[in-house]
Amino acid sequence: MKKYCLSVDIGASSGRLVLGNLEKGRLELEEVHRFGNEIIEKNGHFCWNIEALFDEIKSGVKKCGNLGIVPVSIGIDTWAVDFVLLDEHDQLLTDAVAYRDPRTDGVMEEVTEIFMKERLYLETGIQFQKFNTIYQLYALKKQQPELLEKAKTFLMIPDYLHFLLTGKKTNEYTNATSTQLINAFTRNWDKDIIRELGFNYEMFQEIKMPKTVLGPIKKELAAEFGFTMDVILPATHDTGSAVLAIPQLEDTIYISSGTWSLIGVENYFPICVTKALDYNFTNEGGMDYQFRFLKNIMGLWMIQEVRRNYSNRYSFSDLVELSKAVTETTALVNVDDSRFLKPENMVEEIQGYCMETGQKVPESPGEIAKCIFESLVNSYQRAVFEIEDIFEKEFKSINVIGGGSQNELLNQLIADTTKKEVFAGPVEATAIGNLVVQLIALGEIADIKEARRIVQQSFEVKKYVKSEVEKQGGVV
């Protein structure tokens, strides 16, 4: 009898439910449901449509039933930092405000007046991004103090979705670390930081690790689906799941390439030295208390927005082909400039940057796309230099995972620019990482080492090496 697990991976642009089962030492996947995940405007803020996302999860579970498949377990992973607050009746007090909302403008600067950056970094090891949960909560404290006073429960997005499924309230570790409120050494909520910022320490829930069996779904949901299953916590931070599906990590820098490009390495301890702070690297928590030493690069969000600006007239592969047809050197932008975090119009924002920096302004969709891809690779190259500077070693290869690993032009540009071997895939690394944790918890896979061996045997990974044609252009 096949034993199926069900992964729910909701990234910042799309979500998918993927069934997984082990067959003769290989992991077989079946995508049963895919849906978009767009930011909406609600009550004057940019928000996620959390109700619609839960409905999509339920639709996907029902599709399993329609296929005659009853999963043994389900686990949900999503993007990081965002959260909801519940009142004493476990009702929503807040919308699921998105990390791209401007409510945190200027807040990080205020908080680092209270806490020196060095202290926050030494205690948490987390990068300084204006949208971190710590700054979102501080913004709430300033803008809607009455909400924060009423809050009895803090749940991050996947925690909340797991709560809707089971009625259980926990905070999963890997995602909790992205709040910048977890102490990197105690691996628990940092009471001093929380209390000194005036947050209610009691609203934070017990930290649970990946592989935790949270329990069965609620009876009424089991009745609705026609079957029950257990919730097993994956690494509920999607990047935490994605890196678990990298076939081999030895001497490898990974790029989790989706809406964001998360570039980093797996590490056994937090690196909180000044150089890592200056480079703005983060030490996000991983399964089995590993650390994901990485940094955020603006990522394929930029091409997603450009596609939207062109009314979705072009597919992602169309935009890649159009950029290939552009032969002359294009302008380069600093993709990590906060102006690209949520511009009105990405095309115009890129053109404005090029005009302001005295560069030839890209006009056609192909020129815009090429500018984005080349500029992203420049930022990747800079991050590679920084990683090798901190670790005082050269890394042999780069493994690109996620939807962006399908961008062959980008993969080749990375190989040409970094002069390293580039491995591309698995595409659905996040869903795979989510599934292998459930299978480990169920005793179907021994540990993460065996899981990586299974991934190697189960999924295609393409290799790219530096092409003969020398790449033009330099680091911005």
Ligand SMILES: Nc1ncnc2c1ncn2[C@@H]1O[C@H](COP(=O)(O)OP(=O)(O)O)[C@@H](O)[C@H]1O
């Ligand atoms: N066929 C394709 N060719 C090139 N790029 C692609 C293709 N399909 C998807 N992508 C890239 O993958 C990105 C989405 O990656 P994904 O990991 O699904 O994102 P997320 O998890 O953040 O929602 C898109 O923004 C797009 O740039």
Ligand SMILES: C[C@H](O)[C@H](O)[C@@H](O)C(=O)COP(=O)(O)O
């Ligand atoms: C805001 C966070 O940095 C972001 O969630 C990032 O950590 C992440 O995991 C994004 O994943 P995508 O799959 O949406 O690119």
Ligand SMILES: [Mg+2]
């Ligand atoms: Mg993703």
